[in-house]
Amino acid sequence: MWNRHSFKAMSDHAWDDLWLNARIATMAGDGWGAIEDGVVAVAGGRLAQVSPRADLPRPPAALARRVHDARGCWITPGLVDCHTHLVYAGNRAREFELRLEGATYEEIARAGGGIRSTVAATRAAGEAALFEVSARRLQRLMAEGVTTVEIKSGYGLDLETEIKMLTVARSLGERLPVTVSTSFLGAHAVPVEFDGDAEGYLDLVIDTVLPAVAEAGLADAVDAFCEGIGFSAAQTDRLFQAARRLGLPVRLHAEQLSDLGGAGLAARHGALSADHLEWLSAEGIAAMAAAGTVAVLLPGAFYFLRETRLPPIADLRASGVPIAIATDCNPGSAPVTSPLLMLNMACTLFRLTPAEAVAGMTRHAAAALGLGASHGTLEAGKVADFVLWDVEEPAELAYAIGANPCATVVRGGKVRSA
Ligand code: DI6
Ligand code: FE
Secondary structure, rough: OOOHHHHHHHHOOOOEEEEEEEEEEOOOOOOOOOOEEEEEEEEEOOOEEEEHHOOHHHHOHHEEEEEEEOOOOOOEEEEOOOOOOOOOOOOOOOHHHHOOOOOHHHHHHOOOOOOHHHHHHHOOOOOOOHHHHHHHHHHHHHHEEEEEEEEEOOOOOOOHHHHHHHHHHHHHHHHHEEEEEEEEEEEOOOOOOOOOOOHHHHHHHHHHHHHHHHHHOOOOOEEEEEEOOEOOOOHHHHHHHHHHHHHEEEEEEOOOOOOOOOHHHHHHOOOOOOOOOOOOOHHHHHHHHHHOOEEEEHHHHHHOOOOOOOOOHHHHHOOOOOEEEEEOOEOOOOOOOOHHHHHHHHOOOOOOOHHHHHHHHHHHHHOOOOOOOOOOOOOOOEEOOEEEEEEOOOOOOHOOOOOOEEEEEEOOOOOOOE
């Protein structure tokens, strides 16, 4: 029927943008979900069509206001870095030297260094200065194709500084062209003023800091460090009950240095993710599989702490637990701002395939943030976040070390300038 509606669609163009001459790794389903001679159409900031060019109903110029040549680049979903601590002040290069002389990460933490030294620097930093140093790190992630990033608090450990960190994280998402998801990590370490009184500090977190953070809308999720040098499983359980009463989803640093059963506990709370997992048990895997909790693996921390115990990759795979990969960008265990290097390490250290590694920083990373319905794959209806890579085959993203083949980033349908 020739009605007003169809006339408008034909004359005004149905789409805002149409990218031609692309090879597309949609990352939908298993493997690359590859489309040769593909097209990506965008309307209203969303993907309108992702398909072979042969499926276009009319000539490109009749379909979209702007037609772009992808020059044969591979297009993937925008990278999602689903675990970072990138808002902090100072650095821990001196601790790196101490570790090279033989001190362990745990010894340094127990001697009052480690997280506590970053807490001191972050408490002392003004909000504007904290924004500047954090923005510089975030821009390095963005230069390698990151369009969504998770940022944790946890270097404040008091009301004022936790709020300051999360405020900076939120403003990074407002002032830079990147989507920011925040996690409240008040239970990262026991601050010096509560030395020897983890329960007393946890009371402050649960009764005062968490409710204030939730009230201000500053947290998208609640995280904790469940570890001998962090918080016990019982303490984590208490925090998670409070989080869930406030309607906030949870995630957990679990089984990084020892097995406290954290991943199983997190899964029983319906956690979005359990992260690190070098010491994950068979029971933990089963609980995660049953709950649909994503396993976030952090090869940069594994490498930088020179760990030798691998996360149970084969068993996670066999149990169908989705595996995500992230930078863990933080000053102590992973001073990493290269997501592409993490793809490489996921393959070399953890023996993921390149397609699994890229799925780990797109599809499964989006799921780990609760954004699986809108982000992480190239499918019609999802947010138009994607990257053009100047590579011959998508496995090059995980293969090369120190190359950055990121040619163009499109975020919310718009080309992001460098
Ligand atoms: N595990 C980690 O790898 C980071 N936090 C955590 O709970 C490291 C934090 C730091 O050392 O500053
Ligand atoms: Fe971490």
